[in-house]
Amino acid sequence: MDISGKCVIASYPQPMTPAAEPHEDSIRQLFKESQDAFAAATERTVQRDAFGELLARVTENVMGVTKIAFDVADLIVRNLRLAGRADIDRLGRQLARTEDKLELLLQEIEALRAETRDGPPAAAP
């Protein structure tokens, strides 16, 4: 990301950028133009249908290989009688369910409290 708001480091000897030679300027300009052209070309490339199709296939392949690796690793851990990723996730989900119920219970309590505070006075016996 480009960020504005520049300031100059006082500790640097000044000037840091001496007047560039004419040939240096033209090389710099040529480099910038090539870079801009290359950037535009790559942006066009990644927007092509063929690239989208390629990306989808590569994603499938990478995920396939990763799944095999994860399954093997999980098998090893489980055979060592250690808690695997799936076991920890199961515990996490159980905690989340408990927290969900607690939140709903709190909301009920708050609603009841508000009702008690704002509601009409109890009828005389």
Add this chain to the structure above:
Amino acid sequence: MNPVAQLTRLGVAANDFVNILLTADDAAIAVTPRDVVWTHRNTTLFRYRSQQRLHAVPLLLVFALINRPDIFDLQPGNSFVEHLLAEGFDVFLLDWGEPDDADADLGLDTFVLDELHWAVRETLRAADAEELSILGWCIGGTLAAMYAALERDALRNLILLTTPIDTASSRYSNWVARDSFDAATVTDVYPSVPGELIDFANKLLKPVTNYWTTYRRLWDDVYAGIDRRSAYQAMARWVGDNPRFPGRAFREWIDWMYKENALARGRLRLRGRRVDLRRIEANLLVVTAGADHIAPREGTVVVLDLVSSADVTHFDRPGGHIGLMIGSNARHGIWPDIVEWLAQRSAR
């Protein structure tokens, strides 16, 4: 300059350049004092401390599910939150937290109808208010728009910053809306999709700019003696902090928003309730960025024609998806504009 001096300068600049890159994670971001108001699972609602709350209607900030909401409060002197506090707003921030694989069951309905809905309730309670304003950015804006269509009672003002609504023109559509891409392929392996994968896809939209030009510009500035350490590191730290995207929400986001374009077509349903943007009646401000390649202008402005709001405003500004709200241009441009719009609509 003689060769020895040139070589020395090159060495000093190289050392500085590497140092800036390697210590980026030490940058202090999101440091404005705040208090925790409410938590549920990974979600936290923060309220920023302030001595001068001038506007009666509190403001709730909602960011995307990718990247962290620290961008609202990037660094002292370059913080939208700081600006809002100085202008007298009561500012709340909804932080989705850092989901892991155990949170793979969280869907878009959970974020809109539970987390956001409950956060609104807690905001109103904490501020002792009956109405609030919501500012949503990127996916946060989409979630806020869904919320505004379903639960509109307490919402007075809705601000959508660079928000994807109609994804037909989006560059992502070309990748993920095709039949050959199945989001479940990813979530079968990663129950919650690693943020790095999503960050990679985002950067791949502009590969040279993201993987080369950014670093070349930094090198040029370091070599020329221009100090961008603080600004660069704050941004780099934020960009590199990518929480996971819960699997179900990821599948729904891809399938509903990109493959079906269901929100813009009025066919999106959350827990059986149709998300009809015509039901939005809150005052609406839509902000778009001219160079936004993530949520292009044409995919956002459609919301202006879809809602029923009587008070609708559109700001279109130069800048990118995030750059729009960062830096001195934002400080003197879009921030005061948003504040002015909101202040006029935040009296009791």
